[in-house]
Amino acid sequence: MTESAMKAWHRTCAMQKEEVGPAEKKDGKDIKIATWNINSIRKRLALVNRFVREETPDVLCLQEIKCENKEFPEEALRRMGYPYIAVNGQKGYHGVAIVSRLPFTQIGSQRFCNKDDARHLQVVFGCEAGKLSDITLHNVYVPAGGDDPDPVSNPKFAHKLAFLKEMQERIKGATILEDKTLSLLMGDLNVAPLETDVWSHRQLINVVSHTPIECAYLNNIMAEGWVDVARVHIPPKQKLYTWWSYRAKNWELSDRGRRLDHIWASPHLAGSISAIKLIKHARGWESPSDHIPLIATLTRGDRQTPRSL
């Protein structure tokens, strides 16, 4: 681990000691921001509807929508209460979208590795003018990387590493702690960085998603100014998964999961995240996605700036 990666990790640990936690009282000013790899939006529209009725997120980042922009079910999502919709779609593969109750002031997407893959979408939205500055939200779908963990023989793994490298260069939270940037980065990052992010560290050490090089690359991105918010709220010694393979006979019983989906915040925003929730039972819904939704609750104070670290 590089020195800066170490610092990023210590930021996460330092926050834990402050017990920024779910004990915090809701006052109606909370914003809930969710991420979910839906594995085809058209196939699972009913599940999205169920999720938003049960959890009422204000903003929802979707990955693997697997459709072109014009096929995205915008009208249905508007009826679910999301008038603001940003889509970066692609026929058959990948594709990301952000649907929101809060208006966007900016929408954009970045290309990675000189490919036309739809793997990124960024929006800026305000949180009640004057109370908290605008938040930049990145929705990312990192390439899975194929099966062979060798970038020489497996171009998909090489692409994954190159993608992570570009992320480190181009998507920064806050490089120094004094930087008051308020940013969120969430999505399917396809890397489970901690030993407790996989069902067996020993058995997955050479399996794509948990190899040392990917974990190092992910830590290097984090070192550019991100806090792993899920691990602020859920201790790193505790097992935590967001994905269970379709191939298991009984996903729940065998419990061979991995934490591939992440919620990161820039340091000055991380302190305003009052809760992280994983909707594990969504994996057991009828015809489910292999990923579950994650929700971050952002508690807006009355102060001009959020609580700092």
Added chain:
DNA sequence: ATGGTGGCACCGCCA
């Protein structure tokens, strides 16, 4: 030790 499932496209690809 291997193969197991799923979505979309189009008869294989990607996950």
